[in-house]
Amino acid sequence: MTNDNVFGNSRLDYIRVANYYYKSGLTQEEIAQNMNISRQRVNRMLSKCIKMGIVRITIEGVDETNLGLETQLEQKYGLKAVRISGNISEENVYEEIGKTAANYLAGIISKGDIIGFSRGRSMSALVDYMPVVKVNNVVVTQLMGGWNNQQTKIKVDDIVHRFSEKIHAASTLLYAPVLVNNPKLREAIINEPFFYEAYNVIKSCSIAVVGIGDATSKTILPNMEKEDYEYCIRNNAVGEICAHFFDKDGKAIKTPLDERVINVDLDDFFNIPLRLGVAGSKSKIPAILGALRGGYINSLVTDLDTAQFLNDVE
Structure with a gap:
């Protein structure tokens, strides 16, 4: 008793x-x-x-890491995970962020995962530094169409192909451009059986790994007409994920491009359980902030300077 x-x-x-x-x-x-x-x-x-102060817990080495800042950002923005690369220069920001993202991703991939990718330099660096791991029944797919006027290594289809080789996974490709000339052509493509089958895989994604684009860049999408770019700017677009544009508060911006873009539907994208944004540098801070505020991503890999800014902003 x-x-x-x-x-x-x-x-x-x-x-x-x-x-x-x-x-x-x-x-x-x-x-x-x-x-x-x-x-x-x-x-x-x-x-x-x-x-009461009777017990004080210290963790050896924690002050030499960014764990405190990572935790603060997770709590501030309601994120599942934050990983921060060291204080790096603009010249190697993509490389270092990609390396950090690769280490994080290697630790969370599980049997049966379906992983969708967007395109870009951070995505390409992630693949370069991805450890060679083998997880059963994993599928890798693209979340948007590709295009031919990019460097080969940063195209989404090439990223999917190289990543699937690294982890010994199956791959599913869209075999479609990201931007077509007119809505009728887009409609014809998305109604093809091959596209329907590929898109069903996209809808089943458990992990999305995406770059966050700066919407003020005139090269944000291939074959983007001047009037399309000016429309986005007039409507206060700051960022883009998988060719979905949003403003500084994360509000989605409907554009004339929507009828010509081949990509994951926004509702289907938000249904993906883990949406990992991989982005950094001063120029992308408005886009990253908008993506966080709009809930486009629920996990983030970024650099130290960007992380500190995100933590300080009201």
Whole structure:
């Protein structure tokens, strides 16, 4: 029989419980038996030991990492995970962010995952640094069409192909351009059986790995007409993910391009459980902030300077 009702819980009692647990290595059940109290009370006392300053927890090496800042960003923006590369220069920002993203992704891929990619330099660097791992029944797909006037390594279809080789996974390609000349051509493509089958894979994605584009860049999409670009700017577009544009608050911006773009539907994109944004540098801060505010991503890999800005902004 425990003695919870008469146990006084003096400061010495708290110290004794802490000593048993942290120094002597006793379990909570053993402490409860020794002190003739319930295990639940032992648990409550151990928690209060920290609040009372009797126990101070230190983690060796934590001050040499960005763990504190990562946790603050996770809490501030409601993110599942944040990973921060070191303080790096503009010249190697894509390389270092890609390396950090590769290490994170390698640790979370599970059997049966379907992983969708967008395009870009960060995505390409991620593939370059991705460890060679083997996970059963993983499929890799593209979240948007490709185009031919890019460097080969940053095209989405090439990224999907190289990544699937790295992790010994199957791949599904769209075999379609990201931007076509007119809505009728887009309609014809998305009604083809090959596209329908590929898109069903996209809708089943468990992980999306995406770059975050700067909507003020005139090269944001191939064959983008001057009037399309000016329309986005007039409507205050700051960022783009998979050819979906949004403003500084993350509000989606409908554009004339929507009728000509071949990409994952926005509702289907938001249904993907893990949406990892991989982006950094000063020029992309408005786009990253918009993506966070709009919930386009729920995990983030970025650089230290960008992370500090995101933490400080109101």
